Amino acid sequence: xxxxxxxxxxxxGLACGIKAEGLDLALVxxxxxxxxxxVFTTNRAQAAPILxxxxxxxxxxxxxxxxxAGCANAATGPRGLADAREMAxxxxxxxxxxxxxxxxxxxxxxxVRLPMVRVREGIARAADRLTMDGGADAARAILTTDTxxxxxxxxxPIGGRHVRIGAMAKGAGxxxxxxxxxxxxxxxxxxxxxxxxxxxxxxxxGESLNRITVDGDTSTNDMxxxxxxxxxxxxxxxxxxxxxxEFRAALADLGRRLAEMLVRDGEGATRIAEVRVxxxxxGADADRLARCVAESALVKxxxxxxxxxxxxxxxxxxxxxxxxxxxxxxxxxxDVWVAEGGHARDYEERLAAEAMRQDPVRLLVRLREGSASGxxxxxxxxxxxxxxxxxxRS
Amino acid sequence: xxxxxxxxxxxxGLACGIKAEGLDLALVxxxxxxxxxxVFTTNRAQAAPILxxxxxxxxxxxxxxxxxAGCANAATGPRGLADAREMAxxxxxxxxxxxxxxxxxxxxxxxVRLPMVRVREGIARAADRLTMDGGADAARAILTTDTxxxxxxxxxPIGGRHVRIGAMAKGAGxxxxxxxxxxxxxxxxxxxxxxxxxxxxxxxxGESLNRITVDGDTSTNDMxxxxxxxxxxxxxxxxxxxxxxEFRAALADLGRRLAEMLVRDGEGATRIAEVRVxxxxxGADADRLARCVAESALVKxxxxxxxxxxxxxxxxxxxxxxxxxxxxxxxxxxDVWVAEGGHARDYEERLAAEAMRQDPVRLLVRLREGSASGxxxxxxxxxxxxxxxxxxRS
Numbered sequence: 001x002x003x004x005x006x007x008x009x010x011x012x013g014l015a016c017g018i019k020a021e022g023l024d025l026a027l028v029x030x031x032x033x034x035x036x037x038x039v040f041t042t043n044r045a046q047a048a049p050i051l052x053x054x055x056x057x058x059x060x061x062x063x064x065x066x067x068x069a070g071c072a073n074a075a076t077g078p079r080g081l082a083d084a085r086e087m088a089x090x091x092x093x094x095x096x097x098x099x100x101x102x103x104x105x106x107x108x109x110x111x112v113r114l115p116m117v118r119v120r121e122g123i124a125r126a127a128d129r130l131t132m133d134g135g136a137d138a139a140r141a142i143l144t145t146d147t148x149x150x151x152x153x154x155x156x157p158i159g160g161r162h163v164r165i166g167a168m169a170k171g172a173g174x175x176x177x178x179x180x181x182x183x184x185x186x187x188x189x190x191x192x193x194x195x196x197x198x199x200x201x202x203x204x205x206g207e208s209l210n211r212i213t214v215d216g217d218t219s220t221n222d223m224x225x226x227x228x229x230x231x232x233x234x235x236x237x238x239x240x241x242x243x244x245x246e247f248r249a250a251l252a253d254l255g256r257r258l259a260e261m262l263v264r265d266g267e268g269a270t271r272i273a274e275v276r277v278x279x280x281x282x283g284a285d286a287d288r289l290a291r292c293v294a295e296s297a298l299v300k301x302x303x304x305x306x307x308x309x310x311x312x313x314x315x316x317x318x319x320x321x322x323x324x325x326x327x328x329x330x331x332x333x334x335d336v337w338v339a340e341g342g343h344a345r346d347y348e349e350r351l352a353a354e355a356m357r358q359d360p361v362r363l364l365v366r367l368r369e370g371s372a373s374g375x376x377x378x379x380x381x382x383x384x385x386x387x388x389x390x391x392x393r394s
Numbered sequence: 395x396x397x398x399x400x401x402x403x404x405x406x407g408l409a410c411g412i413k414a415e416g417l418d419l420a421l422v423x424x425x426x427x428x429x430x431x432x433v434f435t436t437n438r439a440q441a442a443p444i445l446x447x448x449x450x451x452x453x454x455x456x457x458x459x460x461x462x463a464g465c466a467n468a469a470t471g472p473r474g475l476a477d478a479r480e481m482a483x484x485x486x487x488x489x490x491x492x493x494x495x496x497x498x499x500x501x502x503x504x505x506v507r508l509p510m511v512r513v514r515e516g517i518a519r520a521a522d523r524l525t526m527d528g529g530a531d532a533a534r535a536i537l538t539t540d541t542x543x544x545x546x547x548x549x550x551p552i553g554g555r556h557v558r559i560g561a562m563a564k565g566a567g568x569x570x571x572x573x574x575x576x577x578x579x580x581x582x583x584x585x586x587x588x589x590x591x592x593x594x595x596x597x598x599x600g601e602s603l604n605r606i607t608v609d610g611d612t613s614t615n616d617m618x619x620x621x622x623x624x625x626x627x628x629x630x631x632x633x634x635x636x637x638x639x640e641f642r643a644a645l646a647d648l649g650r651r652l653a654e655m656l657v658r659d660g661e662g663a664t665r666i667a668e669v670r671v672x673x674x675x676x677g678a679d680a681d682r683l684a685r686c687v688a689e690s691a692l693v694k695x696x697x698x699x700x701x702x703x704x705x706x707x708x709x710x711x712x713x714x715x716x717x718x719x720x721x722x723x724x725x726x727x728x729d730v731w732v733a734e735g736g737h738a739r740d741y742e743e744r745l746a747a748e749a750m751r752q753d754p755v756r757l758l759v760r761l762r763e764g765s766a767s768g769x770x771x772x773x774x775x776x777x778x779x780x781x782x783x784x785x786x787r788s
Contacts, residue, residue, distance in 0.1 A: 045720040045736070075708050077721075077737030109704025111738045209786030217692045220709050297612045297691070297775075298783055307782030311504025314469050315614050318439030324680045326439040327471075342439070342470030381691075383777040389692055390699030 002151035003028050004135035006165030006189035008229030011134035011213040013141030016122025018108070018115060019070035023141035023304050025119070027126040029064040029095045030229050036062035038103065039205050040070050041222035047074030048084035049104040051221060056088065056100045060194030062227055065185055065201035066104055066123065067142045069170070071107040077337040083114045090120060094127030095242050105268055107170060108144055108280035110220060127339050138289045139168035141182055145388055146170050150261040156250045157237030163190040169209075169224075171262035184209060184224040184258055190247055191230035200248035201226045208255030211261040213376045226251070263377045268384030273361035278373040280369045286374030292320035293363065293376075299380035301357050303361055308352035310338045313363060324367060332364040396545035399560030400583035402623030405528035410516025412502070412509060415730045417535035420577055421520040422457040423458040424623050432497065433590030433599050435616035441468030441660035442478035443498040448495045450482065454588030456621055457491035459579055460520075461536045462513060463564070464502040468614040477508045484514060488521030490553030497619050501564060501577050502538055504614060520702060533562035536577055539782055540564050544655040550644045553629030553637045561648050563603075563618075565656035576672035578603060578618040578652055584641055585624035586631040594642035595620045602649030606657040606771045615770050620645070624788070657771045662778030667697050667755035669768040674761050680768030686714035687757065687770075695777035697755055702746035704732045706724035707757060718761060718774045726758040 004011050018024040025288045038057050041051050056062065066087055073080050088102040095102075112294070121306070139149040169184035186201065203223050209225040230236070237243045263272050275294045280286035293299055296316040302309040310331045318326055331339040334355025338347050357359065379385075398405050405422045407449050412418040433453050450456065460481055467474050477605070478675050482496040489496075535541040547560040554765035559563040563578035580595070600616050624630070631637045669688045687693055690710040704725045712720055727731040728749025732741050749755065756772070 012512070034429060043709060043712040043720055045708045072705070075705055075720075075733065077735065080737065110703075111733065113738075176719050185717045217690055217709060217713070220705075220712060232768065252747040296611055297779075301780055301783030307785055309504075309616075311466070311469055312611070314439050315437060315504060315611060318614060319611070321423065324438055326469075339469065339505065341471065343469045344507075381780055383780050385691075386695055386698065386775055386780060389695030391701055 001153045001166060002139045002168040003130055003166045003185055003187040005153035006164035006187050006229060006231070008189050008231030009187045010130035010132055010272060011138040012126045012129040013134065013137030014122060014126055014129060017118040023137065024069045025122040025126055026067040026138035026141035027064065027091065028128060028138055028187065029130055030227050033061050033063040033097055033101050033191060034229050035060060035197050036225065036227045036228055037194055037201050038223055038225040039202050042218055042222050045075065045220045046070050046078055047106060047221040048080040049106045050221060050352045051081060052084040052088060053103045053105065053223060056103060059100065059305070061101060062103050064091055064095050065225055066091040066102060067183065068106050068114070068119060068270040069142050070108040071106060071112055071142050072108045072110045072221045073114050073311060074110040074323065076111070076113050080113060083116055086116065087123065090123045096124055103223070105183055105223050107142065107221050115167040135166060135168065142168065142170045144170065145267055146265050148265055150258055150265070152254050154250055154254055156246060158190060158246045160236065161232045161234040163188065163232045163234050163251055165254055167258055169258045169262055171265060182190040183222070186224070186226035186251065186254065187229070188226065189229045189232035190234035191232070192228045192247060193235050196237055196244055197226055197228050200251045203248055204252040204255035207252050208259040211375060212259050234368035259377065263379055264309035266379035267388045268382040270382055271303060271359040271361060271380050273363055273378050274375060275363045276373065276375040277365045277367065277376060279367040279369060280372045280374065281370040283374055284364055286324050286372050289317055289320045289324065289365065290374045290376040292316045294378035297381055300378065304380035304382050306353060306357040308333050308338065308356040313365065314339065314342065317365060324369065327362055328368040334358055334362050395547045395560060396529035396533040396562040397579055397581040398526055398545035398562045398646040400558035400581050400623060402583050402625030402652040403581045404524035404526050405532040406520045406523040406525065407528065407607040408516065408520055411512040417531065418463045419520055420461040420535035421458060421524060422532055422534035422581065423523040423524055424621055427455050427491055427495050428621055428623050429454060429586060429588035429591050430497065430619065430620040430621045431588055431595050432617055433596050435613055437614050439469065439614045441466050441500060441615040442470055442616060443467055443500045445475060446478040446482060447497045447499065447617060450497060453494065455495060456497050457495040458485055458489050459497040459499065459619055459621070460485040460517065461499040461535050461577065463538050465500060465506055465508050466502045466504045467500040467508050467616045468504040469503070470507050470671050474507060480510065481513060481517065484517045485752065487669035488517055488780055495752030498782060499577055499615070499617050501536065501615050517625060529560060529562065531581050536562065536564045538564060539661055539729055542659055544577055544652055544659070546648050548644055548648055550614070552584060552640050553631065555626045557582065557626045559644055559648055561652055563652045563656055565659060576628060577616070578636040580618070580620035580645065580648065581623070582620065582628035583623045584631060585626070585628050586622045586641060590631055590638055591620055591622050594645045596712050597642055598646040598649035602653040605769060606653050616642065638709070641703040653771065660773035661782045662776040663773035664776055665697060665753040665755060665774050667757055667772050668769060669757045669772060670767065671759045671761065672767040673763060674766045674768065677766045677768055680766050683711055683714045683718065683759065684768045684770040686710045688772035691775055694772060698776050700751040702727050702750040704733065708733065708736065708773050711759065718763065724760040724764040728752060728756050
């Protein structure tokens with residue numbers, strides 16, 4: 001149950017030959033053009049589909065999302081941009097809307113052009129196959145090195161109706177979103193205005209998809225997009241208030257579920273960890289410290305080995321570029337308080353090792369700088385990550 | 395031929411039982427107290443020996459350097475600080491100088507106290523064993539996960555005499571020095587004043603030891619120290635001029651040799667790469683871009699696989715936090731010009747793959763923002779890195 005869970009959406013996923021095997025083209029279409037919003041990668045190297053989608057979503061309205069896997073259409077120059085525009089116009093013609101009402105997303109190898117002959121044929125076929133239960137196929141068709149699809153949905157009462165939200169995402173590698181995210185498509189049958197949808201999406205991404213890291217590499221193609229069909233018939237959400245609060249909490253909840261699925265399926269991951277920093281001078285400091293710990297190759301290999309090597313956590317905090325008095329840092333692994341005031345407590349090594357083999361591992365850092373907190377989810381770093389990425393294009 | 399190559403120095407290296415096996419205590423002593431300088435880690439979590447050595451070197455003079463491997467004496471609180479001070483005073487007594495004329499360095503596991511009973515016995519024994527050819531033992535006694543010792547030396551005519559410089563270093567993991575470096579000890583028989591020695595050392599580190607990265611993790615214990623015995627009898631170097639220029643060029647040359655040895659012996663490394671960024675708006679921008687590429691897990695795994703995946707280089711440039719117009723970026727792998735203006739050229743894949751299997755691999759990025767350049771040396775990321783670090787303490 002993914003993007004076709006809410007009323008007013010159809011989807012399809014199929015194989016058109018961009019990848020050597022497997023589904024690689026997904027189409028999600030609303031019954032009519034509706035409010036839409038997106039957040040995009042902050043990488044300065046932005047792929048052609050990002051440029052096109054950003055332009056198209058300026059209006060706050062969209063009808064369809066076309067996604068291909070296997071080729072990122074990034075670093076492809078003016079011809080890649082023309083390819084992305086053609087994907088939009090072909091999709092528009094097939095579903096019956098304007099080209100600027102189509103959101104385009106691509107994921108896969110960078111620096112290679114799309115095989116447009118196959119894409120053209122695929123888009124026509126996908127439009128023919130759009131169904132009200134096509135969400136599962138669509139969720140599979142956007143994957144690259146992911147080992148499983150990521151789908152989530154929920155239903156909540158808002159404005160007198162049962163409002164549904166569905167979502168699909170892909171992740172696995174080159175994951176350290178910062179402000180935007182990997183590929184995620186949210187659909188909802190809520191009636192909500194585009195600026196509010198945009199606000200709710202940015203907030204949801206900030207508290208979920210932006211808090212995961214697999215390898216610290218931010219993609220050129222990250223995008224999270226949301227379309228709101230309004231088909232549930234709820235009182236339209238037109239401003240702040242309880243309805244909007246319900247909606248954005250639900251969207252954030254769904255975002256967290258996707259984020260956990262994404263980090264769990266991080267390339268080569270065998271376990272995940274939550275890195276939480278409390279007592280920081282500001283939220284930005286807390287986030288930066290949590291990210292530095294979460295991205296440390298030494299912390300991530302210790303996670304893999306189940307080695308409660310908290311000294312690596314301390315070393316990562318010390319190089320994060322944040323004004324921190326390390327002699328006032330406390331560190332917990334799970335419930336085991338291992339370091340106080342920047343040095344070892346007399347803890348039981350066996351218990352710390354046990355806490356380091358949980359899933360998720362919980363690493364908690366308490367500073368005495370202020371009252372702000374932040375967190376990140378990360379994966380362990382494994383041989384399998386190396387294997388997957390040493391020969392990604394071969 | 396390491397730190398005992400220049401006249402006026404003796405050294406020893408022995409096993410005192412800090413590590414489970416192998417040499418783990420090194421002592422380097424000048425015949426008399428002489429000009430000395432050091433650069434230290436910029437990590438905010440600074441180990442006890444760093445704090446003590448910084449204090450001692452404020453005078454610009456030192457007589458001896460005591461180094462232990464196997465225990466970093468970091469995150470050990472006030473008792474760890476007392477241990478580091480005791481190492482200095484024991485060494486001072488054994489070689490016949492003041493405690494504040496001793497530089498202390500430790501490397502190994504963080505958060506564990508030194509076995510001082512063994513250290514005390516070891517220091518006494520090391521002082522007894524000081525010889526004029528003890529440099530080789532000393533270079534072996536400072537290693538942790540290194541697979542081989544790093545020693546270098548050279549002789550140049552300065553101020554009417556043949557001046558010698560010798561050096562030893564250790565590295566392997568938690569290597570991304572920034573401004574300071576891993577453990578390195580330089581000795582010279584040049585007569586040179588301490589402020590000039592400090593300037594030459596900082597410059598040498600900036601152009602060598604600070605330009606290598608294995609895993610992006612900056613150590614709590616990094617230090618490079620230089621002692622100048624003056625025993626060569628050269629005209630003392632007391633200010634800027636040809637003699638100083640010769641000396642600092644020689645020191646930088648030695649630093650580069652050590653840096654290459656260090657990165658070549660990076661944990662699990664099978665090849666190294668030079669990442670060079672040209673045409674940047676400033677040296678700081680160029681360095682930051684080069685570092686971001688050099689630290690990217692995706693670039694490092696591609697290096698391992700010999701996969702000329704230059705898209706990952708572009709993606710790393712894009713997230714480096716530097717104002718760069720990626721549509722004006724050219725990329726070379728070895729002599730193969732793979733990307734122009736931010737997108738693929740029509741290059742021969744076979745040649746690019748061949749260039750990606752050289753050692754070192756040469757990655758060149760040309761921007762069109764200005765005329766500044768910068769570079770970094772990095773390793774590939776391998777299964778062996780994961781294996782070494784998953785169970786470092788076990």
